[in-house]
Amino acid sequence: MNNASINWFKYSSPATFYPLAGRLIPWFMAIAVILIGIGLYLSFFVAPTDYKQGEGYRIIFVHVPAAWMSMFIYLIMAFWAVMGLVFNTRLSAMMSQALAPTGAMFTFLALWTGAFWGKPMWGTWWVWDARLTSELILFFLYIGFIALQGAIDDTRRGDRAGAILLLVGVVNIPIIYFSVKWWNTLHQGASISVTQGSSMASIMLNTMLIMALGFWAYTIAVALSRARSIILEREMDSQWVRELQEIRQ
Amino acid sequence: MFSIFRAIVLRDLTLAMRRRSDVLSALFFFVIVVSLFPLGIGPELETLRLIAPGVFWVAALLASMLALEKLFAADFEDGTLEQMLLTPQPDFILVLGKIFAHWLVTGVPLALLAPLLGLQYDLDTEPLWILMLTLLLGTPALSLIGAIGAALTLGLRGSGVLVPLLVLPLYIPVLIFGAGAVEANVSGLGAAGHIYMLSAILLLALVAAPLATVAALRISAE
Numbered sequence: 001m002n003n004a005s006i007n008w009f010k011y012s013s014p015a016t017f018y019p020l021a022g023r024l025i026p027w028f029m030a031i032a033v034i035l036i037g038i039g040l041y042l043s044f045f046v047a048p049t050d051y052k053q054g055e056g057y058r059i060i061f062v063h064v065p066a067a068w069m070s071m072f073i074y075l076i077m078a079f080w081a082v083m084g085l086v087f088n089t090r091l092s093a094m095m096s097q098a099l100a101p102t103g104a105m106f107t108f109l110a111l112w113t114g115a116f117w118g119k120p121m122w123g124t125w126w127v128w129d130a131r132l133t134s135e136l137i138l139f140f141l142y143i144g145f146i147a148l149q150g151a152i153d154d155t156r157r158g159d160r161a162g163a164i165l166l167l168v169g170v171v172n173i174p175i176i177y178f179s180v181k182w183w184n185t186l187h188q189g190a191s192i193s194v195t196q197g198s199s200m201a202s203i204m205l206n207t208m209l210i211m212a213l214g215f216w217a218y219t220i221a222v223a224l225s226r227a228r229s230i231i232l233e234r235e236m237d238s239q240w241v242r243e244l245q246e247i248r249q
Numbered sequence: 250m251f252s253i254f255r256a257i258v259l260r261d262l263t264l265a266m267r268r269r270s271d272v273l274s275a276l277f278f279f280v281i282v283v284s285l286f287p288l289g290i291g292p293e294l295e296t297l298r299l300i301a302p303g304v305f306w307v308a309a310l311l312a313s314m315l316a317l318e319k320l321f322a323a324d325f326e327d328g329t330l331e332q333m334l335l336t337p338q339p340d341f342i343l344v345l346g347k348i349f350a351h352w353l354v355t356g357v358p359l360a361l362l363a364p365l366l367g368l369q370y371d372l373d374t375e376p377l378w379i380l381m382l383t384l385l386l387g388t389p390a391l392s393l394i395g396a397i398g399a400a401l402t403l404g405l406r407g408s409g410v411l412v413p414l415l416v417l418p419l420y421i422p423v424l425i426f427g428a429g430a431v432e433a434n435v436s437g438l439g440a441a442g443h444i445y446m447l448s449a450i451l452l453l454a455l456v457a458a459p460l461a462t463v464a465a466l467r468i469s470a471e
Binding site: 133137140141143144147148152157160161164165167168169 | 397401405418421461
């Protein structure tokens with residue numbers, strides 16, 4: 001196998017990751033702007049009006065991708081937490097720290113757009129249904145993680161304590177995902193499933209996927225740029241940072 | 250292995266008995282919080298019966314969280330904790346012993362006192378038993394989950410504010426099923442399903458939480 005010869009750890013060093021991230025950010029930012037632009041155009045002007053929910057349903061084109069991202073980002077953070085604990089790489093913890101604010105933002109966005117959707121459809125801003133509650137818990141978990149990282153001055157201890165907190169909290173993700181199946185509550189079931197395909201028109205599905213991909217690209221771009229800042233902050237005293245073009249000026 | 254567990258439990262219980270005010274303050278916090286609600290909401294028995302399960306469980310959550318601070322703090326400050334982690338005995342048992350002692354001191358009195366306070370809320374005999382049973386099943390889970398938060402924030406500045414932020418979201422499932430069991434009984438549905446879920450949470454916490462706590466202690470005591 002050729003794979004064995006690839007050095008997977010090459011970019012786990014902040015010094016090599018920093019310029020790589022710098023080159024990648026504009027690309028992902030451009031992809032994000034284009035995809036979200038197309039997605040918003042499709043969702044407002046192309047997708048047909050829903051026969052049951054009227055125009056108000058269009059909010060799902062933001063709501064569903066944001067909810068997906070809120071869960072994915074937590075899983076990715078947990079993945080980096082495991083990597084950090086197992087391989088003891090510094091960059092892993094920086095990545096989970098860089099992802100956390102974006103994850104909290106998407107969780108809040110999902111809750112907020114959900115409330116906007118709920119008012120016309122259910123007649124209330126908020127119900128204590130299983131999926132809403134567990135999404136709210138997810139938001140608290142993000143805030144707890146950010147607060148813990150902020151409270152610990154020693155970065156090494158902060159990284160590892162944060163990793164453990166992430167791994168404990170990861171129990172919540174399957175609960176959110178399956179909540180509409182396990183408990184028969186107000187939030188409707190998933191319209192898209194891997195096994196049975198989708199129960200909605202293909203234009204709506206495509207729009208939603210485009211929006212989700214756009215959010216992905218945005219998340220990557222923002223997380224990379226935040227990771228670059230964290231690297232600079234932590235490696236302030238190292239030789240390679242002092243030799244950087246932008247630092248010298 | 251059992252002897253070390255017993256030694257830790259007896260030691261922590263002795264220490265707790267020497268400082269009775271610490272133990273009693275968490276218990277009286279519970280009593281006061283529970284008694285405050287009828288004053289704030291009004292003495293209609295109909296309403297009180299409805300809110301009783303939620304009030305008891307939220308008060309239990311807060312009381313058990315208040316007591317968390319003392320779980321490892323004293324041992325951490327005088328270095329005992331470090332010595333404990335260095336001993337050849339399995340850390341899992343050490344931590345489990347400390348959590349068990351903590352539960353005996355904070356959780357059990359609270360659960361035993363709850364039926365008496367429940368009379369203030371005009372609960373019938375059966376919901377009172379269910380309330381006590383769910384508290385007996387739920388408070389050890391609270392102590393186990395809370396231990397993770399206590400271990401993570403050991404010796405940090407402002408850990409008093411941080412612990413609730415970390416621990417309360419993880420307490421929510423216990424709250425839902427604990428209060429749900431009593432509510433289900435009051436409204437005439439069976440409480441069995443909720444009690445099974447609560448037991449499942451307890452078993453899961455019993456296996457997983459000490460592992461996470463040990464890992465967190467090792468990081469904090471480094």
